[in-house]
Amino acid sequence: MAQENGHLFSSGHTACAGCGQAIAARLVVDVTGKNTIIANNTGCLEVFSTKYPESAWGVPWIHSLFENAAAVASGIEAALKFLGQKEKTTVICQAGDGGTADIGLQALSGMWERGHDILSICYDNEAYMNTGVQRSGLTPFETSTSTTPVGKQSLGNPRPKKPMPEIAVAHGVAYVATASSGYPQDIQKKIKKAISIKGPKYIQIHVPCPLGWRHDSELTYDIAKLAVETGLYPLIEYENGKLTAVRKLSKIKPVEEYLKFQGRFKHIINSPEQIKQIQAIADYNIERYGLRPEPVNPSAPQPVNTQTKV
Amino acid sequence: MFGPLISKAATAKANKTGSWRVEVKPKFLQKDCIACKMCVLICPEACVSGEAKNTYLCDYEFCKGCGNCAAICPKKDISMVKEEEK
Numbered sequence A: 001m002a003q004e005n006g007h008l009f010s011s012g013h014t015a016c017a018g019c020g021q022a023i024a025a026r027l028v029v030d031v032t033g034k035n036t037i038i039a040n041n042t043g044c045l046e047v048f049s050t051k052y053p054e055s056a057w058g059v060p061w062i063h064s065l066f067e068n069a070a071a072v073a074s075g076i077e078a079a080l081k082f083l084g085q086k087e088k089t090t091v092i093c094q095a096g097d098g099g100t101a102d103i104g105l106q107a108l109s110g111m112w113e114r115g116h117d118i119l120s121i122c123y124d125n126e127a128y129m130n131t132g133v134q135r136s137g138l139t140p141f142e143t144s145t146s147t148t149p150v151g152k153q154s155l156g157n158p159r160p161k162k163p164m165p166e167i168a169v170a171h172g173v174a175y176v177a178t179a180s181s182g183y184p185q186d187i188q189k190k191i192k193k194a195i196s197i198k199g200p201k202y203i204q205i206h207v208p209c210p211l212g213w214r215h216d217s218e219l220t221y222d223i224a225k226l227a228v229e230t231g232l233y234p235l236i237e238y239e240n241g242k243l244t245a246v247r248k249l250s251k252i253k254p255v256e257e258y259l260k261f262q263g264r265f266k267h268i269i270n271s272p273e274q275i276k277q278i279q280a281i282a283d284y285n286i287e288r289y290g291l292r293p294e295p296v297n298p299s300a301p302q303p304v305n306t307q308t309k310v
Numbered sequence B: 001m002f003g004p005l006i007s008k009a010a011t012a013k014a015n016k017t018g019s020w021r022v023e024v025k026p027k028f029l030q031k032d033c034i035a036c037k038m039c040v041l042i043c044p045e046a047c048v049s050g051e052a053k054n055t056y057l058c059d060y061e062f063c064k065g066c067g068n069c070a071a072i073c074p075k076k077d078i079s080m081v082k083e084e085e086k
C-alpha cells in the first residue's frame, strides 16, 4: 500500500528526532517497492516503526525475536519459491548492528550459507541503542558506551569493529557493500544494484544515533558524511568476493573533525595519544581500500573500477 | 495475548509527532530551490514533499524539527526558525 506522499515507510513513527536509522530504512524500502516482504530483528527500528497497534510500514513486515529474522526470512523466501512467486518479490532481512554482528549472526550465517535470495541490511549505529547504548561487535575502538564507560581503568571499548563485510564475503555472499545515511543517493543506488543480483546480498549502512552518540539532532547528516570523509567508514563494494568499487576521498579530513561533535568520543578529543590511535585506524582503511584520489604508486596493480568521488 | 499481533499498513500516521518539536521548525524559503529533492531524501520523518522548483514543504503535523533538511539543502533555502515565527 503506497502512501499519499509516495513513501512505503510513513510519518508518525516514534524514532528520536534526527534518527539516522529512520532515514536509511525509508530509503531502502522506497527502492525495493511494494512487492517487498521484510523480516526485522528486535531493535530500535522494530520498536519505533511498530508501536502496537500502529505500523509505519507500507509493505508486509514481520518481527519475531531478536536473533531470528534471518531464519524467518529464509522461511519466507522458501515459501515464495514453492509458490512460484519469488521472482516478483524482494525479501529483506534487517537488523541493527547488535542484531546483525552478534545475536543474529548464527541465523544470518546459515541464511547466507544456504544461498537464499535475500537482501540483508544492517543499520549500523554502533551499539545496542534500544536498551541504552551497550557495546556491540560493531562499536568502534575506544567508544564510550554504558558497558564500556571511560574511567581510571578504561579508555572506552577495547576492541575494534568486527569486519562484518568481510565475514559476509567469506560466506560467498554475491554482493556486499557499505553505505551511509550521509549519502542517500548512494544508498539507493546500492539497493538497486543489490536487488538486480540473485542470491544473498549484504549492505551495512552507517546510521548516526543522536541519543547514543550524543550529538545534536541536526548533525546527523554532517556526522555521517564526516565518518566517510575521514576514512573511518569507507564506502566499498565487493562483487563475487572481489573489491570492485570504493568511494574515493577528494580531501581526506583528520579524524578529530568527526570525533569532536560526539559525546561518545569526548574523552578522546582531550587525549592526543588516543587521537593518534583512531587516526591510525582511518589511515589503515585509506591504504587498505585505496581511498586516496590518486594512486600512491602508479605502477602498482590497481583495484578494479574505482568510482570517483562526487 | 500471545498470538500474532497484526497491524494495518501506515497506521503510524495516527501519531502526530509534530508535537515533539521544541523551539525550532524548518522554514522552506522557496526562493533559490533547484528541486534536487535532497530534503525529501534526508527527512527522517518522511514528511517533506514537493515537485517543481520552489514548491517543497514539510508537514508540521509530523516534523520533529531535527534540522537535517536545512543541513543538507545545497542552496541554503531552508532555515530553522523559532516555533512562533510565521
Ligand SMILES: Cc1ncc(C[n+]2csc(CCOP(=O)(O)OP(=O)(O)O)c2C)c(N)n1
Binding pocket: A021, A042, A043, A044, A045, A065, A066, A067, A095, A096, A097, A098, A099, A100, A123, A125, A127, A128, A129, A130, A131, A136
Ligand atoms: C534475546 C534478547 N536479548 C535481549 C533483548 C533486549 N534488546 C532489545 S533491543 C536490543 C538492542 C538492539 O541493538 P541493535 O541490534 O544494535 O539495534 P538498535 O536498537 O541499536 O537499532 C536489546 C539488547 C531482546 N529483545 N531479546
Ligand code: SF4
Binding pocket: A014, A015, A016, A018, A019, A020, A021, A022, A044, A045, A048, A125, A129, A130, A208, A209, A210, A211, A212
Ligand atoms: S535511540 Fe538512536 S537508533 Fe534508536 S530511535 Fe533514537 S536515534 Fe534512532
Ligand code: SF4
Binding pocket: B025, B026, B042, B043, B044, B045, B046, B047, B048, B058, B059, B062, B063, B064, B065, B066, B067, B068, B069, B070
Ligand atoms: S526538520 Fe527534520 S523532521 Fe522536520 S522536515 Fe526537516 S528533516 Fe524533516
Ligand SMILES: [Mg+2]
Binding pocket: A096, A097, A098, A123, A124, A125, A126, A127, A128, A129
Ligand atoms: Mg545498534
